[in-house]
Amino acid sequence: MTSQDFNHKDLEKYSSAYTLSDMEIFIFPELFYSLVLANIMSPEIWKWRDDPWFAEIENKSFTYKINRVKQYIMERFSFNLDLDTWGLTDKERELARFSDFIDAKSLSQSNALFGYEGDKYYFDIDIRRHFGLDRYTNSTIPYWKTETVEAMMAFRHKEGFTAGAGECVSLSSLYAAAMFIVGRIPLEKIFLIATPLHSQNFITERDGILTNNRRIVTKTMWYNGTEISAKARRAIENEKITIVSHLTGYIHTLYDQATIDPEAYKSFETSLRHFLTTEFNFELFTNFLRTKNEFWECFQYRHIHNNKTCYIELRTVFCYEHSSKNKFMGDSRKALFKEIDPRDFYVTPKEGKIIINDFEDFLNKNKDLSFDEKKDYFMDHILPERCHRMRDMFEEMRAFIRIDPRLPDKQKEYMLMPRLQITASQSREEIMEHLAVMASQNEFAELARYAYREMEGISWIPFAKAAVERNPVCIEELKGKAIDEAYRILTDMPGESIYSGNRLAQPDEVWNFGLGDGMEKAFVLINYMKSLDPDHPIGFETNGSEVVVAQHDGKEFRFPTAKKNRKKLIVKGNVIEESAEMLKAGRMMDIL
Numbered sequence: 179m180t181s182q183d184f185n186h187k188d189l190e191k192y193s194s195a196y197t198l199s200d201m202e203i204f205i206f207p208e209l210f211y212s213l214v215l216a217n218i219m220s221p222e223i224w225k226w227r228d229d230p231w232f233a234e235i236e237n238k239s240f241t242y243k244i245n246r247v248k249q250y251i252m253e254r255f256s257f258n259l260d261l262d263t264w265g266l267t268d269k270e271r272e273l274a275r276f277s278d279f280i281d282a283k284s285l286s287q288s289n290a291l292f293g294y295e296g297d298k299y300y301f302d303i304d305i306r307r308h309f310g311l312d313r314y315t316n317s318t319i320p321y322w323k324t325e326t327v328e329a330m331m332a333f334r335h336k337e338g339f340t341a342g343a344g345e346c347v348s349l350s351s352l353y354a355a356a357m358f359i360v361g362r363i364p365l366e367k368i369f370l371i372a373t374p375l376h377s378q379n380f381i382t383e384r385d386g387i388l389t390n391n392r393r394i395v396t397k398t399m400w401y402n403g404t405e406i407s408a409k410a411r412r413a414i415e416n417e418k419i420t421i422v423s424h425l426t427g428y429i430h431t432l433y434d435q436a437t438i439d440p441e442a443y444k445s446f447e448t449s450l451r452h453f454l455t456t457e458f459n460f461e462l463f464t465n466f467l468r469t470k471n472e473f474w475e476c477f478q479y480r481h482i483h484n485n486k487t488c489y490i491e492l493r494t495v496f497c498y499e500h501s502s503k504n505k506f507m508g509d510s511r512k513a514l515f516k517e518i519d520p521r522d523f524y525v526t527p528k529e530g531k532i533i534i535n536d537f538e539d540f541l542n543k544n545k546d547l548s549f550d551e552k553k554d555y556f557m558d559h560i561l562p563e564r565c566h567r568m569r570d571m572f573e574e575m576r577a578f579i580r581i582d583p584r585l586p587d588k589q590k591e592y593m594l595m596p597r598l599q600i601t602a603s604q605s606r607e608e609i610m611e612h613l614a615v616m617a618s619q620n621e622f623a624e625l626a627r628y629a630y631r632e633m634e635g636i637s638w639i640p641f642a643k644a645a646v647e648r649n650p651v652c653i654e655e656l657k658g659k660a661i662d663e664a665y666r667i668l669t670d671m672p673g674e675s676i677y678s679g680n681r682l683a684q685p686d687e688v689w690n691f692g693l694g695d696g697m698e699k700a701f702v703l704i705n706y707m708k709s710l711d712p713d714h715p716i717g718f719e720t721n722g723s724e725v726v727v728a729q730h731d732g733k734e735f736r737f738p739t740a741k742k743n744r745k746k747l748i749v750k751g752n753v754i755e756e757s758a759e760m761l762k763a764g765r766m767m768d769i770l
Contacts, residue, residue: 696737
């Protein structure tokens with residue numbers, strides 16, 4: 179069998195399951211949830227169940243579970259999004275690769291690296307400079323590959339890291355798997371959300387929970403006005419949601435067909451809109467002002483100090499609050515004002531500033547009025563000229579308390595897949611058996627085997643294609659070295675694989691983390707050899723204890739391996755030939 183025997187789209191999709199770049203997941207949204215399933219298949223997260231940190235967690239409340247999982251992840255994984263880990267590609271190459279699946283115009287409307295400008299924050303600071311791309315041509319873009327849980331954990335072997343790491347899609351996939359495995363939260367309640375610049379999960383439990391990189395955000399936190407919450411809000415506030423993925427399937431903003439169950443998508447939308455909407459009360463107004471310091475100049479607070487009425491600018495109150503455990507809102511207000519220097523108070527109100535107590539009194543007494551009724555009252559009774567930005571303030575306040583998410587249109591052709599039956603009461607072995615049975619019927623299950631790096635019972639051609647086409651880091655690092663020297667460097671590298679059993683790491687995973695089984699090292703060498711001489715054939719052969727990489731001139735490079743796979747491959751140009759049959763002694767050279 180050769181790579182030419184594959185359907186073009188299938189070969190690109192299935193090879194993408196090994197590299198999982200942000201671009202690949204955008205083009206093939208089936209990969210998004212497949213990574214979650216691959217993490218669920220992995221033994222690594224299941225080990226967390228035995229950690230004393232999670233003792234008896236199955237008997238705890240939902241809030242306890244999610245906070246326990248959050249703290250565990252925060253202590254063991256950092257957010258990492260750099261240009262060096264997975265290397266660079268360019269727009270022309272990616273557009274050529276995916277030209278059969280999507281056009282450049284559609285891509286520019288939904289992908290930040292191809293022209294999309296949804297989140298003005300990034301474009302105000304110049305996104306290319308923000309990510310360090312200004313050092314390269316305008317054509318250069320990062321791969322930004324999504325890491326499996328094994329690759330995330332392996333960052334502890336990488337220079338400059340002391341623990342695990344991963345980018346936002348990796349963290350959202352990790353969170354989804356951990357919430358299910360350790361938190362026993364049903365997968366039916368966990369939805370993956372992708373925007374052009376971010377990836378998060380939304381859990382439809384109670385008022386809703388949003389995972390944001392290593393953190394979680396409750397509805398209360400969403401509106402608390404802190405800097406962390408402002409960052410968490412940014413993607414949904416400013417960007418369109420391109421993909422929603424779920425146990426039942428996915429929906430994509432650009433594709434006319436969807437596989438997600440329509441009722442599940444409806445439930446998600448209802449729950450998300452509830453999460454993104456709240457009431458206009460004084461606490462929310464204060465939280466809003468906390469994030470909008472341009473409006474602080476409009477307000478002052480009336481306070482009774484030593485039985486005398488005095489006044490203080492809201493700006494001063496928030497400055498004290500910033501360095502205090504006490505807050506302006508709630509029971510600790512009195513304690514906060516005891517910390518304020520008496521010299522910061524005024525005996526008479528300042529002209530041109532609104533006394534915010536009037537807002538508090540009215541809002542507390544008129545909770546049932548609509549937003550517009552409350553706004554109209556303030557506009558009519560508090561002269562706008564006392565704060566020339568009053569109208570702007572209320573419009574921004576409206577957007578703060580109600581976000582209308584830009585979701586993929588529900589009007590799709592729904593092509594439902596046979597549903598996966600995975601529950602938190604099942605063991606890892608039972609889930610893996612179910613996914614193996616469903617692989618021929620459910621594409622999530624089939625792609626999960628590839629993302630999991632399971633090499634038994636599947637073609638190796640997608641793995642080899644990904645290895646020699648989309649692993650630029652090891653090539654760049656070995657640049658200028660003779661093949662013999664590259665071989666010596668690889669043989670000196672520790673022989674431990676980051677993947678258990680017969681699963682295989684890609685070349686840049688081996689290089690980044692500085693270790694790999696001999697079979698994995700062989701693919702690093704093949705990748706480098708092909709970069710030096712793309713046209714001459716390279717042979718790969720393993721018998722379960724040794725791997726041989728052969729050049730066309732008869733030279734061989736041998737690696738010991740603990741992987742028990744038995745396979746033969748020949749790489750020549752863009753064609754990869756595969757055979758499950760072992761070659762007879764000396765036959766490799768005859769073919770090459």
